[in-house]
Amino acid sequence: MQGPIPAQRLHPELKQLIVEASLALARLDAERLEELALSCQALNRDLEMAGVAGRAGLARQAHDAQQDLAVFGRVLEATRANLEVMHRIRALRAGRTPAYGGFEARLGTTHGDH
Amino acid sequence: MATINSAFNIISQALEADQSGLSIVANNVANATTPGYTEERPNWVENSPVEINGVAYGAGVTQTGPTSIRDRVLEERLDQQKQLAAASNSRLTALNTMQALFTPDSGNAGAAAGDIGGDITSFFDSFSALEANPTDNALRQQVLSSATTLSGDISNAAAGLNAQQAALDQEAAGTTSQINALTASIAQLNQEIQSNSPHADAGVLEDQRQQDLSQLSQIIGINQVTTENNGLSVTTTSGQLLVSEESSFPLTDSLVGGVTHFFVGATDVTSQLEAGGGQLGGYLTARDQDIPSALGSLDQLAYSISTSVNTQNNAGTDLAGDNGNAGDIFLQPAQVPGSAIAMSVVMTDPNHIAAAGLGQGTGDNSNTTAMANLGNQAIVNGQTPSDYYSNFVSTLGATVSNVRTENTAQNASVTQLQTQNDSLSAVNLNEEASSMTQLERSFQAASQVFTMINSMMASVLNLGEQATVA
Numbered sequence: 001m002q003g004p005i006p007a008q009r010l011h012p013e014l015k016q017l018i019v020e021a022s023l024a025l026a027r028l029d030a031e032r033l034e035e036l037a038l039s040c041q042a043l044n045r046d047l048e049m050a051g052v053a054g055r056a057g058l059a060r061q062a063h064d065a066q067q068d069l070a071v072f073g074r075v076l077e078a079t080r081a082n083l084e085v086m087h088r089i090r091a092l093r094a095g096r097t098p099a100y101g102g103f104e105a106r107l108g109t110t111h112g113d114h
Numbered sequence: 115m116a117t118i119n120s121a122f123n124i125i126s127q128a129l130e131a132d133q134s135g136l137s138i139v140a141n142n143v144a145n146a147t148t149p150g151y152t153e154e155r156p157n158w159v160e161n162s163p164v165e166i167n168g169v170a171y172g173a174g175v176t177q178t179g180p181t182s183i184r185d186r187v188l189e190e191r192l193d194q195q196k197q198l199a200a201a202s203n204s205r206l207t208a209l210n211t212m213q214a215l216f217t218p219d220s221g222n223a224g225a226a227a228g229d230i231g232g233d234i235t236s237f238f239d240s241f242s243a244l245e246a247n248p249t250d251n252a253l254r255q256q257v258l259s260s261a262t263t264l265s266g267d268i269s270n271a272a273a274g275l276n277a278q279q280a281a282l283d284q285e286a287a288g289t290t291s292q293i294n295a296l297t298a299s300i301a302q303l304n305q306e307i308q309s310n311s312p313h314a315d316a317g318v319l320e321d322q323r324q325q326d327l328s329q330l331s332q333i334i335g336i337n338q339v340t341t342e343n344n345g346l347s348v349t350t351t352s353g354q355l356l357v358s359e360e361s362s363f364p365l366t367d368s369l370v371g372g373v374t375h376f377f378v379g380a381t382d383v384t385s386q387l388e389a390g391g392g393q394l395g396g397y398l399t400a401r402d403q404d405i406p407s408a409l410g411s412l413d414q415l416a417y418s419i420s421t422s423v424n425t426q427n428n429a430g431t432d433l434a435g436d437n438g439n440a441g442d443i444f445l446q447p448a449q450v451p452g453s454a455i456a457m458s459v460v461m462t463d464p465n466h467i468a469a470a471g472l473g474q475g476t477g478d479n480s481n482t483t484a485m486a487n488l489g490n491q492a493i494v495n496g497q498t499p500s501d502y503y504s505n506f507v508s509t510l511g512a513t514v515s516n517v518r519t520e521n522t523a524q525n526a527s528v529t530q531l532q533t534q535n536d537s538l539s540a541v542n543l544n545e546e547a548s549s550m551t552q553l554e555r556s557f558q559a560a561s562q563v564f565t566m567i568n569s570m571m572a573s574v575l576n577l578g579e580q581a582t583v584a
Contacts, residue, residue, distance in 0.1 A: 014567075017563075017567070018567060021560060021563045021564075021567075022522070022526065024556075024560075025526065025556055025557075025560045026525070026526030026529045026530065027529060027530075027533070028530055028533055028552050028553055028556040029556065030552050030555035030556040030559055033555075033556055033559035033560050033563060034555070034559045036559070036563050037559050037562040037563050037566070040562070040563050040566040040567060040570070041566065043566075043570065044566060044570055047570060047573070047574070055574055058570075058574045059574040059575055062570070062571040062574045062575050063575065065571070066571070067515060067519070069564075069567060069568065069571065070519055071519045071522050071523065072560075072563075072564060072567075073564060074519055074520065074522070074523030075522065075523045075526040075527075075560075076557075076560050076561065076564055077523070078195075078523045078524065078526060078527035078530070079526075079527070079530060079553075079556070079557050079560065080557065081527070082191070082527055082530050082531055082534070082553070083553055083554065083557050085187070085188070085191050085531075086188075086534055086550060086553060088187070089185060089187050089188055090550070092187065
């Protein structure tokens with residue numbers, strides 16, 4: 001039977017993890033974000049096994065990381081808005097409604113026998 | 115030998131088209147690092163079929179010129195996000211300067227405020243010390259010395275804020291010429307684009323116009339309206355016309371009450387520009403909202419302390435035996451506005467500190483006790499002086515934190531959009547689709563991370579509900 005997980009193993013990662021997630025999302029590093037999602041799952045599992053001291057330590061870390069989570073939430077919200085814009089742009093192009101200039105020509109280029 | 119000629123024609127047209135296409139590619143490579151340059155692609159037009167000995171042969175192609183790879187919708191979205199990021203950037207810079215002013219250990223030369231919180235405590239504590247020996251000259255001198263430190267730090271803080279406000283005013287005024295140069299350039303480019311490429315992408319001219327729009331977006335909040343024949347109108351976010359096709363309408367500035375105001379024609383648009391975005395929006399928000407708010411708080415603090423302490427001193431008896439007219443310790447302000455910068459100690463003789471109660475004899479300390487108690491009474495807008503100042507600093511810190519959060523998110527959004535915009539110049543459509551997939555994957559993975567962390571934090575913090583994200 002595994003004993004309680006030491007607080008040090010759980011805690012130092014939370015704030016850093018959130019900050020890193022914000023940065024990864026800003027630069028659209030999907031691979032890193034997927035790794036961080038796995039880390040979160042592991043952290044959640046650890047939390048379930050953590051003793052009182054571990055949970056209390058994580059609570060302190062969580063308190064310190066609240067502002068960083070707010071930043072992450074705003075970046076996520078901005079990403080959602082950007083994603084919507086990109087979907088609309090794609091729909092515009094698919095409907096051959098010219099967003100502007102040459103993109104339509106690029107999609108519809110015929111090279112003939114060349 | 116029409117048939118041979120026809121065959122040669124197909125071949126030579128293909129070679130010319132190839133050559134022309136290669137020139138466009140070479141141009142793309144040569145301009146790879148040119149700011150604002152948008153990659154061009156050759157346009158191929160299929161030729162009419164050619165009949166040789168009764169058989170129709172493939173058409174061949176002609177290269178009809180380059181088309182730039184751009185998307186106006188995306189560029190406009192990018193410009194909008196740049197406006198927001200630029201506004202929060204300039205406001206955040208101003209707020210950081212303000213915060214340094216009230217941070218005693220900031221090491222910033224501008225931290226002229228010293229430690230006002232500590233000064234307040236020391237000042238009222240000096241009365242507590244005097245209670246023990248109300249006739250002691252050194253203790254009386256200490257009261258005046260503490261009062262001088264407190265008033266000096268509050269006055270210096272107000273002076274620092276005024277200086278920062280004046281600097282922001284100058285920064286804001288300096289944007290007028292930049293804005294006008296850019297709108298004039300856009301109007302000129304409109305004219306050239308409309309006459310040269312009314313129905314097609316204008317290539318380099320469009321690049322220049324887009325670069326001007328991008329620069330303009332950094333400075334001021336704008337809306338772009340595409341008009342016929344590839345024309346463009348530009349307005350402020352509140353609708354004042356800056357560019358209409360080939361005409362530009364300059365922004366002017368002039369001093370109103372000692373402060374720079376901005377006009378389009380005869381209309382004062384200062385308050386609209388403040389909310390509009392861009393660097394100018396950030397400067398004006400800091401100049402007209404953040405700094406006046408901080409100055410107002412300091413004024414209230416200075417007015418309340420000066421008035422309460424003076425009133426109490428004139429309610430006691432000093433060492434000279436003056437009953438009820440010992441005089442003021444601080445310069446008595448006539449009104450709240452301006453109290454902070456004018457705050458100073460006017461009492462020079464410590465014997466005029468009215469330590470004794472009225473008619474109690476000069477050895478009494480009851481009025482000193484009353485003055486010391488002012489430090490624990492709600493004399494500043496319903497709060498003690500220390501609590502009022504502490505709340506002021508906390509509010510300023512919260513504002514800085516909120517604007518920093520906004521700024522981080524906005525800059526991230528700009529980075530993402532720039533990535534998407536760059537992907538339009540990708541080698542092929544698969545790469546462009548891959549970029550979109552990357553955006554979707556990133557969003558989904560980030561959503562998972564956020565949900566898990568939010569849930570975990572709510573659990574460990576035992577909030578009972580999940581943390582909300584503003």
